[in-house]
Amino acid sequence: MQQTNLKLTFLKRVLLTTSAFAIIGTGAAIPKNISPIAAATSDAKSAQAASSNLSLTQDGVTLKLSDVFYDGTRLSFSIEREGKNLPEGVMSPYVPVDPKASVNLKKHMVSEKDQKKGYIKTPEILINGNKLKSSHSMFGDKVSQKNAVEAEYNQLGSLPDEFELTVQVEVTRISKPFELKVPVKKDSNVVSVKPNKTKKSGPFSYTVKQLDITSYTTRLVLNSEGEVPASSKQTGKYAPSMMYYDIVDDKGKTLQQRKVGFSNSKPRTKYHIDELYNAIGSRPKFVTIKPYTFTVNPTNWSIIGQGKGADGKFKNGDKTYIKELEMTIPVPAQ
Structure with missing residues (x-):
């Protein structure tokens, strides 16, 4: 295989991450x-x-x-x-x-x-x-x-x-x-849960198809359908982005998502999500899925609040969590 990459060193953060391949x-x-x-x-x-x-x-x-x-x-x-x-x-x-x-x-x-x-x-x-x-x-x-x-x-x-x-x-x-x-x-320390559980808010719903917990990664697979709900700040000249999903363990720790993409376009009404997060560590009794959106400007679909802050650090924009869409998934013991 020939490679066509330009400067193939770790890239500077584009969205929600600090380094990249x-x-x-x-x-x-x-x-x-x-x-x-x-x-x-x-x-x-x-x-x-x-x-x-x-x-x-x-x-x-x-x-x-x-x-x-x-x-x-x-x-x-x-x-x-x-x-x-x-x-x-x-x-x-x-x-x-x-x-x-x-x-x-x-x-x-x-x-x-x-x-x-x-x-x-x-x-x-x-x-x-x-x-x-x-x-x-x-x-x-x-x-x-x-x-x-x-x-x-x-x-x-x-x-x-x-x-x-x-x-x-x-x-x-x-x-x-x-x-x-x-x-x-294959690493034998794999827990795979297939809850097929659905949460709904207005016209929007998502169904968690699979959750894989290994010693190195956590994988979330789900399908979503419908227009995402908008907060009071996401009306008028602003709008919500597509839906994103945090995973929180039973001790309240939010797992870092290993990749988060954002396209500057209107969100679709159907998504198949298959994403990796960092490892949980010891096996939890349950995890909580916390859906969220960013507030965007629909003229160019850029994230509001994203950019370098007064302290010189990059700001990703604020997450808007949708409480009624939170889902708790029990994790079976060994």
């Missing part, structure tokens, strides 16, 4: 959805494949596959790079040469012979020899470790509980791709 395959450095990557917990590390620290050396460059993790909803791994006289960055900043590309892209195009040796390109991922299908995939420099990158693949469809992971990755100025293989086993 560049999205694989988009060819752009400004993603619609952003996902901060949390450090692996000890539980997650214990679920990693035992032989995940696989390394291969070619032409003075060593790549090592590590931190492999799969919990049924998320597949992730790191690639560490070693060698002498390597460039400071790890991910390749180069765009493949294409005479039909735009002027902005052409500024980043460098022929292979003129590229610096040692940059890592976007990998190709195989599961039991077949190309991985993922509707949301990210790849970026690892913030917590120098000379390393990490990848995350979500919304994976149906994968077996055990499989062979093959990571094929090209390195600039090295002719043969690196191929790293490792057996992977």
Whole structure:
């Protein structure tokens, strides 16, 4: 796989997050959805494949596959790079040469012979020899470790509980791709709840189809229908955004959503939501789903109150929670 990302380092926060991966395959450095990557917990590390620290050396460059993790909803791994006289960055900043590309892209195009040796390109991922299908995939420099990158693949469809992971990755100025293989086993600490429970307010309703709790992530799947309710502040010249959903555990802690997207357009009346949040930690007795909206300006659908505050920190805009739409979901004990 060739990569077309521009400056593939962690991006500055766009909405509701503090850091992000560049999205694989988009060819752009400004993603619609952003996902901060949390450090692996000890539980997650214990679920990693035992032989995940696989390394291969070619032409003075060593790549090592590590931190492999799969919990049924998320597949992730790191690639560490070693060698002498390597460039400071790890991910390749180069765009493949294409005479039909735009002027902005052409500024980043460098022929292979003129590229610096040692940059890592976007990998190709195989599961039991077949190309991985993922509707949301990210790849970026690892913030917590120098000379390393990490990848995350979500919304994976149906994968077996055990499989062979093959990571094929090209390195600039090295002719043969690196191929790293490792057996992977699904994290067994997974709780899946399918409540099929509905809450309604006026013409709007949502139904929680599935809640997956693992040692590394929390997944929420739901369908919504109808026009979202508007608060008193969201009438006249303002309007509500689409509906978003917080997850709060039984101790009152709100889980951080791993990606939150916002499109500057009128909300649709039907949504299928399949989103990941940070891990809960110890298994809760219940979680509460708290739907909310932002207040937007319908002339351009921008979020009111979003931007840099007087303290220099970025403000995301205020959440408007809809109390009558809150839903409590019991979590079964082991």
